[in-house]
Amino acid sequence: MNIHVQQTPNPDTLKFVLDFELVQNGSIEFKNSLDANGYPFVQKIFGLEGVELVFLGSNFISVKKNSILEWKSLLEETKNIIKNNFPADFKTIILNKVDSKNQDEIFKKIEEVLDLKIRPAVAMDGGNISLRSFVDGVAEVELQGSCAGCPSSTLTLKQGVERMLVHYVPEVKSVRAVNL
Numbered sequence: 001m002n003i004h005v006q007q008t009p010n011p012d013t014l015k016f017v018l019d020f021e022l023v024q025n026g027s028i029e030f031k032n033s034l035d036a037n038g039y040p041f042v043q044k045i046f047g048l049e050g051v052e053l054v055f056l057g058s059n060f061i062s063v064k065k066n067s068i069l070e071w072k073s074l075l076e077e078t079k080n081i082i083k084n085n086f087p088a089d090f091k092t093i094i095l096n097k098v099d100s101k102n103q104d105e106i107f108k109k110i111e112e113v114l115d116l117k118i119r120p121a122v123a124m125d126g127g128n129i130s131l132r133s134f135v136d137g138v139a140e141v142e143l144q145g146s147c148a149g150c151p152s153s154t155l156t157l158k159q160g161v162e163r164m165l166v167h168y169v170p171e172v173k174s175v176r177a178v179n180l
Helices: 040-046 071-085 105-124 153-168
Strands: 003-007 013-018 028-030 051-056 060-065 127-135 138-145 174-177
Touching: 003 071, 013 071, 040 051, 040 071, 051 138, 060 071, 105 127, 105 153, 138 153, 153 174
Parallel strands: 138 174
Antiparallel strands: 003 013, 013 060, 028 051, 051 060, 127 138
16 A cells, blocks of 8 residues: 655644545534544554544545644554554545535525535645535535644635635625534
């Protein structure tokens, strides 16, 4: 198994890129070992001291550590867990897209801009952005993976995401991050 490690804008998160697809149509975020039930290799990553979050994207695993610890030893241990504990019979996780029948046209436009313009860039940094609601001109989004808690996430949200959504969807007046 080839694993290419990439830095992310969040100094506490590294992106472990694999040469095959992990998740189709979205991403999965694990905030603790209990969340990772059914994914023993993810639970083993949480067994490492200081691991706070594991995020599965299209072809990568982002791992966020406690800011007090350094990556020096954790990096190799994480790579070894992925190499030695990843299921040999792993099949791509296929997530179903959210049914858009019950969403209004503005919500659908926002989702389209996120899909085409924003999510690809956010995924390159080891994260994801999910639209949670749109009410009275405010789009509420959840930042996931390396984006959650990233020092530059506020700037990215206001200068990047908000600017892009306001430009392409005039009904959007502002964007606010929510933590679930």
